Amino acid sequence: MIHCLVRPLVYTISVAALVASSSALAQKRPLRVGMTLSEISTTSGQPNGGFEGYRFTGYTIYDALINWKLDDAKTASGLAPGLATEWSVDPKDHTKWIFKLRKGVKFHDGSDFNADAVIWNLDKCFKKDAPQYDARQQAQVAGRILSIKSWRKIDDYAVELTTHAPDSTFPYQVTYVLYSSPAQYEKLGRDWNKFSAQPSGTGPFRVERLAPRERLELARNPNYWDAKRVAKSERLILLPIPEATTRASALLSGQVDFIEAPPPDFIPRLKQQGFQITSNVYPHIWPYFMSFKEGSPWRDVRVRKAVNLAIDRPGIVKLLGGFAEPAVGIVDPSSPWFGKPTFGIKHDPAAARKLLAEAGYSAAKPLALKVFVSPSGSGQMLPKPMNEYIQQNLKQVGINLELVTADWEQLRNCRRAGAGAPVCQGTDGINNSSATVDPFSAFGRIYSSKAIPPAGFNYMHFSDPKVDAMVERVQTTFEEKKRDQLLGELHAYLVDNAVDVWVVHDVGPRALSSRVRGWVQAKHWFQDLAPVYVAD
């Protein structure tokens, strides 16, 4: 009798052990991803290629002191401990930040991560006379961590970073500096080009093979410091496929398992064939930034509100196959910085006409606006049909919108130079999509008068002492909840004054083979590929 019981028990235990051990193993089948990038982003530490670069060759190979929490599709992504376990501002001097570093972390080459590595990397980016200084990496990160002034080692596992002025948003800026291995750099003869081919970071993946412009093959780092984020797939292969239809064909023909931005007209077919389609709103805004310079009609709040009310956003969403979210502000309502704006952005042509009449415009004297647009570009979605749709919407309320098309680089140059610059070709506004990932990129660098070009991205030359004061209060409020509340107030103020034309937020559609598992599309530009794998 006992014998009869023991045998099934032993059998059950051994099967359970087998299942447990196999689940700890990674999936042999590689995960092949078709990116929209035209080139593999740089792999030396600070990636180029914007946030897509950070997504694929940044947070896969490297870590920052503070990472992003990307395991939740429901709430807005926040900060998470990375190579630093904790950080705090010095209560006596709000320009000093202490970062406690994670112990036992190793770079892919086996060398230790410690305070010396932090200092070495900050020198790499910002100390022009350091032997490891790399102008190319500096160019990628300098504009994202403007507050940093100096840095020093406290002990082997603690560093102190100092900012120019008190800035509570500094931890967000810290997420953009990624840490390369000093030992590997030495081993490769102090050559960043060689390092790019054989990089070494601390991230969940290490580089196995890099074929420029063709493919980047990453292998899982089994010793990754965060047990929860040890990669599920043994290999991750990244392929740059900028052409949207080629990308979709590659997925349909089984050459890749996962693509970003499938062309909208392919989506119904992909769905029909059993592919998974995912999307989620993320910190992105597709706006018109308009000139506030002397003599601009945009200085009249009635005009600004009228334009916002004249646009049929659900119509634009429909035009995009449903893959967008109508904007009711700079950030979407699920953001902790949304606040409580009272100006409800909706489609109300009658109200728009009324406001225009109050502002002195009529059929005899119509309002004319000239906006600089691009035929394509990062985050620009489908600019041509969207802009033409808006043009029709505005026409219906008596506004003549002229679209001046130039290529993406010219548009970026105009944004940098600011409204009225010769490069802007006499336009009153630009259609340049914007990332609103952190408080600084969402508000400070765009709406503060200190950010008027050449010192920042306040293209509009928008200057409001109240906004400046609010930005400053945000920067000097170190309690997170209070700061988020202040950001909400700032956002509500900007929306109530209809400072810009906010049209839609992108939702970043992805198409995945039916065998792909573990994918969670966070509400973010960055995504975690470590838990994603292709099932047998």
Added chain:
Amino acid sequence: MLKYILRRVLYTIPIAIGVSLVVFTLVHLAPGDPLSAVMGEVDQKMLVEMRKSFGYDKPLPIQYVVWLGNTLTGDMGYSLRSGAPVFPMLMSAAKNTMAIGVAAALLGFVFGIAAGMIAGYNHGTWLDKAVSSTAIAGVSMPHYWLAIILVIVFSVQLGWLPSVGAGSADSFWSWEAWRHMLLPALALAAIPGAVVARTARAAVMEILSMEFVEALRARGLSERRILLHVARNALPTVLAVMGLQFAHLLAGSILVETVFTWPGTGYLLNLAIFDRDMPVLQATLMLLALFFVFTNLVVDILQAWADPRINRA
């Protein structure tokens, strides 16, 4: 002959310098900033500093002289986009373009000559009509459109061949590499094949109407021997067209390479244009221009060899 070759080779030097000047000027006249490829989100102030550190603040003639000097010493600089040295990047791209270019040329020329000769020889028959209509379709069809159709049929519907990239094989002599090459080569072969077929057909028809053919027939030569004579006489015309078509294949495959994400010079050029990657753009344009110069030279020499009446010495 040798003197002629030498003279033609020497001619290429001023041509190359002229080309370099045009390339440099055009690239720098195009709107956009050469540093946009390396820049992240930098403001105007930082941009000015960076322009200085990369040497883009210097006057254009000085930038040209520096670039030409470096290029002549084999230093084509580094890609602004990826940081990789330009020369090996260009060589690997040229090797890939050459691979599908040669494959497409072989396919197109063999089928084109055969079909053209058959059509010309059987002038007016249904065979001629079939070849001529196919050739007209081949010439009129945009090759990027054909590329998309090939992808839809062979990759998406049938799932036989890959539609993206060159695969991960290290050598061209593997099935993995051939699978990836087949569709781009087919798409590229259509136009040269059709052009060569039309040229061969016209040349054969013209030669067949010449008196010497009648004379050959009168002497009792077999049709096969006569065809050989016709082919020999048609060769210089067909060669000239083939040379140009081959140069087009090596230099003009931007669209097809982009559709297949084929890592060749056309795709590289496309990326360099969008990224304003000046060092890569300049080097690739130079290489493509030199391809043309070189192919013309080879064709001229071959023509002189094929038709002794062309005495260029």
